[in-house]
Amino acid sequence: MKKYYLASVFASVLFAGISLATAPTLLAQAAPASSDQITIKDPAEFSAYQNAITQTDPAAKAAASETFLSTYPQSVVKKSVLDGLIDAYMGAKDLVKAADAAKRMLQLDPNNLRAMYLIVAIDKQLASQAAASDPAKQAQLLDDAAAMSQKGLAATKPADVKDEDFKKQKEATDPVFDSAIAYDDIFSKKDFKAAIEQLRAELEATPVEQTKVVPALNDTLTLGDAYTQLTPPDMVNAVWFLARAQAFAPDNFKPVIDKKAKYWYKRYHGSVDGYDAILAQAATSLFPPADFKIKPADTPADIANNVVATTSDLSTLALGDKEFILANASKENADKVWDTIKDKTSEIPGTVIAATASQLQIAVTDDAKQDKKADFTVNMKTPLADKAIPAVGSDVKGLIGTFDSYTQSPAQIILKDGEIQVEKKPVHKPAAGHRKPTA
Known part of the structure; x- marks a missing residue:
């Protein structure tokens, strides 16, 4: 069972946690602003710089930027050109080259949150794509993403970035770093308890409205699945977060999550009665209330003892029912049934x-x-x-x-x-x- 859920839920992510469409916007939020005035004295260098930053086609911009960086490796605008190069490769949907450009940025600016964010986002995206065909590659990519995420969480404010801007950057990047570490805990370390702690920390630090959309909504789903993998499973929290994900999932994904959530709910509760009420409640709160409970299904002992308590003449029970009670009821109730057949x-x-x-x-x-x-x-x-x-x-x-x-x-x-x-x-x-x- 555990192997199946890792393969079918965690690997084949239902929502694109970091997609080519969403990454540039998030990266822009994380990008530092600088008011420094840069002067390029060499006319040829200035012309090459202008050529690189004014290109509108992503492929042409990437080519012009790479030419500038190779021609003027020590330029005072190297950081600015690298920023543009990252955007160009993202616009061209070339994830590998975008990550490479971000790594070059970190060589120049080790605390650059934007570059760290991008590397983590891309590694996580590529890991999702590799899940079905190459689990080893997936695990390595997630290991790399987790290691970079640790650096991102520990990053200090650069001198040229304002406090309020750095705070905004951290608010945009930290949830993704937490998420990447959690996924590494799941796939590489198989440490579901650590993953749960990381995912909860991520969601707690995320504005509630943002948890209703990707990527946080995807991690809500992953959190629910992680609870099912504990030993023993935590079905109460699992059902809550699966229901929460279902409540805000796109319509084409709702039936998939509904089936999953009801499977675990029925397995724990005994039937699907009452699930719709939990679904409605989860839509109003990210985390379950302190008094939230799900009544577990009756155990064989519960059923057997209840039959004894509600049957006026135990001798009328069928032999199969008597055997069930003898095997599962309390010793006192089992003896009552045994007295009807002994000798x-x-x-x-x-x-x-x-x-x-x-x-x-x-x-x-x-x-x-x-x-x-x-x-x-x-x-x-x-x-x-x-x-x-x-x-x-x-x-x-x-x-x-x-x-x-x-x-x-x-x-x-x-x-x-x-x-x-x-x-x-x-x-x-x-x-x-x-x-x-x-x-």
Whole structure:
């Protein structure tokens, strides 16, 4: 189960957490502003610079910028040209070259949040694309993204960036850094508890309205899935965050998440009754209220004890029901049912699981037959002749025995004085008046 959910949910991300369409906008929010006046004294350099920054076609802008950087590697406008180069490669949808340009920016400006953000965003995007075909590559990309995210979270304010601008940059980049670390915890480290803590920290730091759209909405879904992977699973939180993701998901994804959320809800609660109310509640709050609970489904013990409590005459219960109670109810209630059959002789229909001359092990209930596991043991009154021992897998007929004892773990009913009654064939006698004449 766990392997399936990692492959089908985490790897095939339902929403594009960082897409080519959204990344430039987010990067622009994270970009530092500078009021410094830059003067280029060399006319040829100035002309090349103007040529690079005025290109409108992404491919042409990238080519002109690369030419400028190779021709003037120590230029005072190198940082500005690198910024433009990043935008050009993003506009051309060349993720690999955009990440390379961002890495060159970090060599020049180690605390450049924009460059860190872009590298993390691209590695995470490429990891999502590699999930189905190359899990090892996916894991490595997420490792790289997590390592860069740690640097981004620890980055200090550059001297040329205003405090308020740096704060805005951190607000734009930190959630993506937290998300990348969480995904690395999931895929590379298989540390779901750490991933949950990271994702919750991300969502707590994200304005509520932004959690209703990607990329935060995708991480809400991932958080719900992560809760299902804990040992034991935390179904209450899992259902809440899956419902939260469903509430704001695009219409074409709602049925997919609905099916997933209801699967876990039914598995825990026993039915889907009440899920719609949780869906409506999750739409009003990112995190579940402190008193939020989901009633777990009745356990076999609950069911068995309830049958005893609500049945006025326990002797009227079917043999299969009595066996279920004997195996699952409290010892007190099991003994009450046992008193209705102890020392009574009854026919035991079932399938032979094991057989010797002195003992037959029989599967009586449908579950026992399906599992090919004996739930009744019949000790014979007298040893059976070899030819009378029933074959394993056969349905024995005429087997009777007296209920002698039972055990709850393993669930077993033991009978004594077992016998296989052979059906007597009727004897046909000649009718009166039709005797053979004498010679």
